[in-house]
């Protein structure tokens with residue numbers, strides 16, 4: 017299993033703003049979007065390119081285009097906070113949604129909605145900002161694999177060792193790109209030190 021921690025100074029600066037409890041919803045939302053640009057750039061840094069001839073205003077030259085289509089899958093609710101940046105960088109990406117709610121008692125994922133584009137030949141970026149127990153991400157990977165996805169990268173803001181272990185066991189070929197691997201989970205399955213409930217902080221529902 018490959019886990020890439022994006023330690024770019026801007027990523028760590030944005031992550032600090034997200035972690036800070038005094039950051040209000042508007043700045044939290046903006047900062048999540050800014051961090052998502054850096055995470056998505058890393059999650060696509062190994063994409064193959066096709067060469068193609070183009071003409072500059074001065075002369076013919078060789079350029080490149082992306083070698084495969086991209087599908088972005090947002091895991092509800094918090095994944096919605098990363099979608100805008102992803103489709104800004106990847107305007108041709110098709111977007112799928114995976115609605116899963118975690119049972120607050122057991123932290124098990126409970127599915128309530130899925131809608132996916134075709135994805136068999138695509139790089140699939142699963143936007144799951146908080147990789148806590150790994151239940152939701154592992155479930156989302158199962159869903160996209162059942163639709164034919166084989167090239168999957170998870171884009172996470174904060175990850176816990178517990179979630180990474182679950183992914184190692186259930187989806188060892190999935191690459192994880194994250195801004196941090198934190199200490200662990202508390203008794204309510206929140207990541208520590210973490211940033212709290214990402215959905216609540218994005219949407220002001222706390």
Ligand code: URA
Nearest residue numbers: 146148206207213214
């Ligand atoms: N989901 C969140 O939003 N935060 C956590 O810490 C864990 C799961």
